Amino acid sequence: MLFERREAPFIAPQGDVAALMRQVLYALIPAATAYVYFFGPGFIFNLLVAAVFCAAGEAAMLRARGRPISPALKDYSAMIVAALIAFALPALTPWWVTATASLFAIVVAKHLYGGLGYNIFNPAMAGYVVVLLAFPLEMNLWVAPHIGDIDYPHLGLMDTAWYTLSGHLPPELSFEAISRATPLDTAQTGFAAMQTFEEIHQNPLMGDFAGRGWEWIANFFAIGGFWLLYRRVIRWQIPLGVILGLTIPATVFYLFGVGAHATPGFHLFGGATILCAFFIATDPVSAATSPRGRLIYGLGIGILIYCIRRWGSYADGVAFAVLLMNMAVPAIDYLTRPRIVGHAKNTLANQDD
């Protein structure tokens, strides 16, 4: 009898990429629900626009590169990019801004670098930074959280859809009426006006400890993140690195410069830190890959977030921090190779042998 041949091992592999990516999407559901609850249906429109343009960009690029389209669309990686872009953008965003971010992320940051697995930069963050620089006005329209006793005018479903399509608000509302500074903006402006954190915190928008609505969304990101850790979709090194990297300088400055610095809790929950720690920085393709390297990569992102928030001109620094650390990945991976069994310890001295 004759048989087919192939190389060992002969046991079918265990996991698959699509299953991993799907779990990341599931883990975002709690935070997405909270986001819609606090900031209205705009998030859903952003998500739809981003999903359509990411999928279209992916299909077009695969076609242009002569690659099979269906397996790549089925791996859900483009959908994660779409979801992260939707989370990064303000709840009210005209469709062309979302589309620009999505197309830049997929076409330039992902496919022009070689597609899934080859991109150096986190596609969602690259796309976000492009629109942050290109559409400063649109990117500054953050609606007030829909919560509790504060009564701000809010857009309904149809008005939100109209704004997404046209970029126009209903005639009776102005940008000033519906938009509010984000907690990070509020803090930055406050510090610039020589206020202490306690004074800034009097603002009802600041919520219990890290911004009304925002602190809750961060909690839901954390729940999703812990679920991913439990499912072993992500490893602990990067989230821990990001959190420590931000908490340590935040704590030091808070303790030794009372009043003039935000609390570590505010830094952790007030912006995109938790989203970054569990969902953005953990994108395996653009992150460091050795176990120690991941910790260093995470720490680097955390520290950079703090530096950008504290001394930079942008209120939040997640996207820049991630992109900067993306650049450092090859060096980190090379310098943090684990000691191979049966070999002497890696030292800086024998790195270049």
Added chain:
Amino acid sequence: MSAPTVDLGKLHGGLRLQAYKVESTAAPVVDAPVPPLLILPLIQHTGSAAQPIVKIGQHVLGGELLATHDGALGAAIHASSSGSVIAIEPRPVSRMQGDMMPCIIIATDGKDEFQDATKFRHEPSDLAAADIFKKISEGGIVGLGGAVYPTAAKLRQAKNGPLQHLILNGVECEPYISCDDMLMQAQASDIVGGAKILLHALQINSCFIVIESDKPRAHKQLALAIKESGDERLVLKQVPTIYPSGAEDQLVQLVTGREVPSGELPTDVGCLVQNVGTAAAVERWIRHGEPLTSRITTISGDGVRSPLNVRARLGTPVADLIGCAGGYSERAKRLIIGGAMTGKAMSTDAIPLVKATNCILVLSDNGGAGDELPCIRCGDCADVCPVQLLPQQLHWYGIAENENQLRKHGLIDCIECGCCDFVCPSHIPLTGQFRHFKSELRELEYERARAARSQQRFDARSTRLRLEKLERERDLTAQKDVARNVGADAIRAILERSEKKSRPDKSSGEE
């Protein structure tokens, strides 16, 4: 003497694989029938081919020596049943894929007569170490775990080093293989006997018999046999069932906590590893006079109807053995010699069972070939790598043909266990790639060595030519000098002669 104590080391990574051993261990070992034809390859071991000492047409008895080996690394081959030698010709074998290898073909006579074993029996304590090594070599005994390194050679090499522990490997971590499990259950006393012979020959006092936690019956039998022997030098050790604990270096690390240095052997850290089957074979040959003519092998997988373990004669064609397992099922798609993680796929079942064949695996098509996606650098492979490599990085550097980085990231330390393949969500055949990259590195090294040799030859030739030229020039100068000197002398002589002529009176006066 009290038993030596060592710490149990820890392995990095590894897999808890689903085992498929119950299928083949439910029934006791079955003796496979004598096949009509025995095909005995002259190479069933590491080293050079054995030299046939039988003629075509000659009648042989079971256990009779068919081929010897001359001093070099190798092992003897014995007849595994009685019959007549009908040919010595190349046949397909499992050792080298697609290659034919010279084999002694015996047409069995069905009587299965064996030579008188009594004259080969020895009391091990009467033999000196060197004699035991020689005898083991004559018995055709090789490492039965699959590597088939000639046992005598391995023992001799080990004895020259700072040896402390003999480790008998009963850790059968491949998910389908159970032949050692069955052997430990049925022949525990042979293993203990073999261990004592080996300790005597190696002149050391520590032997660990290591077994996995999923083999309680074998553990019980071995514990009993050790107790009966009353030998305190033998220590039974249980290790967790994690693949690939049974790999030689990994076992040493697990049992002693010592890492075998890259490129070195376990003997460099004072350990000698032998398969439990090898120890049993030593006992059967030295004390009972039975050379290595059969072995237990597992026939399993969803491609056979009733998986089991058989004791089969070396040289029995695999096709005949499949019958013992109820024949092929409709799902049979692949034939694998060895385990599911590290075995080799064969294209034909016309190959014989050899000393290395610990498992014949017939599987349906369950490999996820063809649905490969790009690496997403998730690092699952690095988590399970038992030597702590970064397979995701090796994958990139291999594709980029970056030889320098492949070396720095330890490609040559890869033990090809297949753990990374198993966990890869992108279904990349990493182990196959690493085998390929390794062969490319070896090729590069070979090319480089060849280039260096040619460069050397070229340099040597240039030097020689230059020296010859210099020598020729020196000779020429010398000749010219001579000629010049000679010329001067001649001129002087002529001048002198003419001077004499100009004063004829003086010269004539002399005459």
